[in-house]
Amino acid sequence: MISATARNLEAEIEVSLDELRSVIATKMALEDKAECLLGTLSKLISIIEYSVVDWSLPKPAIPIYAWQAWNKARIICEGYFNNIGMICFSEASSMLKNNLKAGYWFHREDIY
Template sequence: MPVMADSLAQLISLREQRMPLEERAELLCGVLVGMAEQVCASVADWSQPRPLLPLAAVSAWVAAGEFVLANFGDLGEAAWDYAVRHLRVQLAAGYAMFTADVA
């Protein structure tokens, strides 16, 4: 998934760039939330409470989490927790919307 690969590259460049902490936090959260949105966009079948996801999307998501947790300290933990919660909410909402349309 090219979009996910681009997001991983953005995470790597964030680690290497010098910038104020607030700006780094905002950009880090933005990239991770964008990746969560891409994971949701990759769902092929919303009929299950735990939607089926392509391996490439899951692999990129896991790689992002490992990288952020290993390289951004407390900021990375907070950003990752926020992004994971966002992903959970979006997946639950997608399933709820699917079941509402089907019912």
């Protein structure tokens, strides 16, 4: 059974993925598009971090729906021309990795 919180997070994830598709589809300068892509991916990172179910592990436990959403975001970004999408996704992936490492460290050191 999926909790109400998980359902809410899944809904927020879908909204973020829709926003990502919208940014990709909107005509704007490449610099502006890159900024919007990173902003939308950052929002998705925040949702994924909130979905962590166990920070006590060196690789925090994240529900499958959150990882599936991150993979969907990668697919959306890699379909964008000029590699801007994958450059932004690569940057966002590094941010997610660092944030998860920091979250584990904060948990381990009991820092909140």
